[in-house]
Amino acid sequence: MAPAEATRRVAANPIRALGRSTLAAIRSVGAVAVFAVRGVATALTPPWFPGQIWRQFGAIGFFSLPVVGLTAVFTGAALALNIFTGGGRFNAEQVMPQIVALGITRELGPVLAALMLAGRVSAAIAAEIGAMRATEQIDAMRTLSTDPFRYLVGPRLLAGVLMLPLLTAVADTIGVAGGWLVATRVLAFNPTVYIRNTLDFLQAWDVVSGLIKASVFGFIVALMGCYHGYNASGGARGVGRATTHAVVSSAILIFASDYLLTTVFTHAAR
Amino acid sequence: MTDATPKLAWKGVTKSFEGRRVLDGLDLSVAPGKSLVIIGGSGQGKSVTIKTALGLMRPEAGQIELDGKTVVGLSEGARRKLFSRIGVLFQGAALFDSLTIWENVAFRLLNADGVSRKDARERAIEALDQVRLAPAVADRYPSELSGGMQKRAGLARAVVARPEILFFDEPTTGLDPITAAAINQLISDQVRRLGSTAVSITHDLASAQTIGDEIAMLHNGKIIWRGPAAELTTTDNPYARQFVDGRADGPIAHTV
Numbered sequence: 001m002a003p004a005e006a007t008r009r010v011a012a013n014p015i016r017a018l019g020r021s022t023l024a025a026i027r028s029v030g031a032v033a034v035f036a037v038r039g040v041a042t043a044l045t046p047p048w049f050p051g052q053i054w055r056q057f058g059a060i061g062f063f064s065l066p067v068v069g070l071t072a073v074f075t076g077a078a079l080a081l082n083i084f085t086g087g088g089r090f091n092a093e094q095v096m097p098q099i100v101a102l103g104i105t106r107e108l109g110p111v112l113a114a115l116m117l118a119g120r121v122s123a124a125i126a127a128e129i130g131a132m133r134a135t136e137q138i139d140a141m142r143t144l145s146t147d148p149f150r151y152l153v154g155p156r157l158l159a160g161v162l163m164l165p166l167l168t169a170v171a172d173t174i175g176v177a178g179g180w181l182v183a184t185r186v187l188a189f190n191p192t193v194y195i196r197n198t199l200d201f202l203q204a205w206d207v208v209s210g211l212i213k214a215s216v217f218g219f220i221v222a223l224m225g226c227y228h229g230y231n232a233s234g235g236a237r238g239v240g241r242a243t244t245h246a247v248v249s250s251a252i253l254i255f256a257s258d259y260l261l262t263t264v265f266t267h268a269a270r
Numbered sequence: 271m272t273d274a275t276p277k278l279a280w281k282g283v284t285k286s287f288e289g290r291r292v293l294d295g296l297d298l299s300v301a302p303g304k305s306l307v308i309i310g311g312s313g314q315g316k317s318v319t320i321k322t323a324l325g326l327m328r329p330e331a332g333q334i335e336l337d338g339k340t341v342v343g344l345s346e347g348a349r350r351k352l353f354s355r356i357g358v359l360f361q362g363a364a365l366f367d368s369l370t371i372w373e374n375v376a377f378r379l380l381n382a383d384g385v386s387r388k389d390a391r392e393r394a395i396e397a398l399d400q401v402r403l404a405p406a407v408a409d410r411y412p413s414e415l416s417g418g419m420q421k422r423a424g425l426a427r428a429v430v431a432r433p434e435i436l437f438f439d440e441p442t443t444g445l446d447p448i449t450a451a452a453i454n455q456l457i458s459d460q461v462r463r464l465g466s467t468a469v470s471i472t473h474d475l476a477s478a479q480t481i482g483d484e485i486a487m488l489h490n491g492k493i494i495w496r497g498p499a500a501e502l503t504t505t506d507n508p509y510a511r512q513f514v515d516g517r518a519d520g521p522i523a524h525t526v
Binding site: 135145 | 368
């Protein structure tokens with residue numbers, strides 16, 4: 001439909017347009033759910049493709065280390081400065097290490113690692129699978145008696161769920177180190193005391209809850225990439241659209257599920 | 271048509287896209303060991319005909335039978351088993367670009383049949399030899415090959431497991447006439463060597479006559495002419511005549 005035509009239609013009957021887009025939204029939620037269930041089922045049952053799984057561990061996990069590490073170090077450093085300033089307003093500068101550690105492990109580590117993965121991995125998955133769809137490689141795979149879901153989707157979902165927590169653990173460490181760097185070099189904190197304060201204060205659950213979040217985010221990132229790529233249509237333009245949708249929907253779902261999970265964890269802790 | 275059960279038959283197959291009927295009660299069959307070529311203009315449902323037979327698209331009405339047994343609506347597992355008897359050469363070759371040529375050719379052997387990598391590689395190189403590609407090509411990636419070489423590799427992938435039925439989707443599209451002639455010759459050699467049944471779609475008449483025993487012309491979702499390959503140039507069917515002569519005026523309306 002041409003944009004002008006679409007505008008005219010919406011203007012002519014806003015209620016009908018609203019109904020149409022609501023139905024479309026419900027339909028795509030259903031389609032994503034069916035896709036997710038099928039993806040999980042193929043990821044958890046044999047036959048597996050170890051070569052593919054290994055490859056995705058590398059592509060999604062290992063090669064995301066630089067970008068996740070850089071994000072974490074700068075965020076940790078900036079966070080330390082901000083909390084120091086904020087804490088200074090009621091003479092609480094000295095709790096800065098604890099707050100930085102808490103903020104990184106519970107929230108910023110998993111969320112930032114996931115967002116970087118949404119940009120880096122979700123887009124790459126959508127583009128690769130979308131291009132395979134456009135050039136009939138997915139059809140070809142089926143005619144070669146191989147289920148594309150098992151070969152393409154399952155390994156990526158597994159890699160997302162397992163690799164993002166590992167990346168997050170790295171991001172937590174580097175993020176705290178970023179805070180430590182600023183604290184000791186710029187703000188004259190004692191290096192040993194900073195580390196001891198951080199370690200004494202942090203509870204296992206602070207870190208574990210962040211890693212659980214990361215696992216959910218990893219699933220979202222891989223799922224959105226696979227779903228939009230697998231359903232891409234319309235050649236190069238379709239692949240471009242799939243990539244955009246994958247990144248945008250991953251990011252939004254990451255934030256939404258972050259709030260949800262944080263709520264659940266907070267209630268559970270009480 | 272003989273009384274024997276055809277290898278593959280479309281019976282009243284109908285398929286529409288967004289209200290446009292692309293296949294309109296298509297009836298077509300191929301006898302075992304014969305090579306059928308479907309010709310027709312762009313957008314007349316040639317690709318859809320093959321895709322319904324492969325189960326990549328599901329028809330709204332009608333049946334598709336392989337050896338007299340229906341294949342519409344099979345479960346994923348049953349279809350996977352069925353595909354072990356089928357080889358397909360896709361229009362753009364559809365090679366997996368993250369895999370080397372030999373891994374492409376041996377894809378079925380490695381991922382579905384559980385053949386060891388060493389044996390699969392040997393069989394892949396054998397198949398590459400059948401389509402006159404040197405063993406040195408085996409370790410290269412699809413993007414490093416010319417269009418004609420990619421088609422050859424695609425053909426090797428289609429024949430490596432000695433299928434009973436081969437499908438060729440526009441095998442010569444995008445190739446120069448000399449390369450196209452070489453591909454046609456290879457296809458017809460391979461079909462004869464394996465004794466397979468073959469179904470091809472093309473709008474290239476030279477290709478149709480080289481690889482086909484029989485030719486069927488598809489127009490508006492139906493077969494409007496069918497006959498031995500040699501008769502294509504002598505028939506007085508007005509649709510076939512217009513297509514063969516390549517005229518813009520005639521019974522086939524110019525809708526491009």
